[in-house]
Amino acid sequence: MLLEKIASKKSVIGILGLGYVGIPLALRFSEAGFRVLGFDIDGDRVANLNSGRSPIKHIPGAEIASMVAGGFSATADFARIPEVDAIIICVPTPLSRHREPDLSFIVSTMETIAPHLRAGQILSLESTTWPGTTEEVLRPFVDKRGLTIGEDFFLVYSPEREDPGNPNFTTRTIPKVVGGATPACRVAGEALYGVVIDRVVPVSSTQAAELTKLLENIHRSVNIGLVNEMKIIADRMGIDIYEVIDAAATKPFGFTPYYPGPGLGGHCIPIDPFYLTWKAREYGLSTHFIELAGEINRDMPEWVVTKITDALNDRQKSLKGSRILALGIAYKRDVDDMRESPSVLVMEILRDRGALVDYSDPNVPVFPKMREHKFDLKSVDLTPDVLTSYDAVVLLTDHSDFDYEAIAQYAQLLIDTRGKYRNGNEKVVKA
Known part of the structure; x- marks a missing residue:
């Protein structure tokens, strides 16, 4: 019955977590002709989406408005879970202060929706996590509901693979890995994603799919x-x-x-390796190679600040009291995503050591509220007078909108962490 509803596009798709992963996925299902119901605990985000406004820079408001016109709606009422046939969880999985997995968003989501689960649904987890999460954390909620996985209820893991700001890949064109709790679950997962994704890559289990996601990002972490x-x-x-x-x-x-750069940013690469490190301890294993790469990347903001300090000293200036302008505070080029941005760590170290810090970022007009970081700042305009007024300008995120020629011309001292300047300008210090 579920497979028939998916194939005929009569199934209703529920997306839980309307952020950088959930919204593109909702757009793709809506574009393919499905009715989509989005769930989020943020009332303002729900209201904005229902009004056709996009909370994400690289997703135009016109696309959200078109999705709403096509039948999409967002809600904070999780009691509406019985209305949907597919439940796709796209909530954050951060690290705790002790760099251990924090599955509180997944657990709270399952606690909220468990009383509303029904036969004939498929539940897919997309949040990055350690191998075994789907079976060990999600499955007990389904079992306690009295549903039989693989028969009247289907459980899968399919890791998200979004790359915000990359125009060469879309949700549709990025291959989708799918692992099921049973063979029947895997078939259901292939059916669900196969109608909206060009290529689905099935694997033998949810654990294999979970480890696939970690390997992808550990590969990047180690090489960076x-x-x-x-x-x-x-x-x-x-x-x-x-x-x-x-x-x-x-x-x-x-x-x-x-x-190279000033460190690692984004929700995945700085975090995912430590999910495997934590889980490996259960098997008596130490992930030396992975942890070493993480330490090197973690230390990069400190190294950048040292280069800034040395460059100021060479010009008979101390870091304390100097005016420093950070260029680009999003975690990567041409996005507004601030998650785990190394730029913020550089700014904090500079501030804590007595520097007077401002920032300029065309994608982040006001410094956002963040769980662990706080700055009461707005982006400054890069006029010649503004650039000249700072003792040092630090390029941290190389947005395309920056006028790099003007920056080099008017900055008194320019610290380049992205390799943007190669011409031997004596004002440029590479970091």
Whole structure:
């Protein structure tokens, strides 16, 4: 019955968590002709979406309005779960202060929806987590409801693979990994995502799907950690690491270029490796390689601040009391996503050491409310007078909207953490 409803597009899709993962997914199902009901605990976000307004920079409001016109609606009433045939969970999975997995959003979501689960539904978890979460955390809620997984209820794990700001890939074109709690669950998961995603990649279990997501991001974390360490070595040797990377990238096999920066940002790469590190302890294993890469990337903001301090000292200025302008505080180019942004860590270290810190970011006009970071700041305009007024300007996120020529012309001192300036300008210090 469920498979028939999905194939005929008569099934109703429920998206739980309307953020950077949930909204693109809702758009894709709506575009494919499904009725979508979105759930979120943020009343303001619900109201904005129902009014056709987009809370995410790279998703135009016109797309949200079109989705609403097509039958989409958002709600904070989780008692409406029986209305949907597919329940897709896209809630955050952060780390605790002790760098251990925090599944509180998943658990609270399951506690809220469990009384409303019914036969004939499929439940898919997309949040990144440790191998075993679907079986060990989600399945007991379903079992206690008296539903039989694989017969009258279907449980799958399908990790999100969004890349905000990347115009080359969309939700539809990024292959979707799906693992089921049973073979029948996997078939249901393939059916659900197969109607909206160009390629579905089935794996043998939810655990395999969960570990796939971790491997993808650990791969990036380790390679970025390597190139960040190479950057420090090259800097000490007086060698331009970007020249080295560009030269190495000409090798047509056995090398993939990764680029250094002020640290790791986004919800996935700085966090996901520690999910596996935590779970590996259960099996008596230590993830030395993964943890070392994490430590290197974690230390990058401190290294950047050291370069700023040294550059100011070379100009007979102290860090304390200096006016510093941070360019770009989103975690990656051309997005407004602030999650785990290393730019914020750099700003905090500078502030704590007595610098007077401002920022400019065309995608973040006002510093947002964050769980662990607080700045009462607004983005400043990059006029010549503004740029000249700062003792140092620090390029942290290389947004396309920045006028890099004007920045180099008017900044007294320019700290470049992204390799944007290669022409030997004496005002530029590479970090």
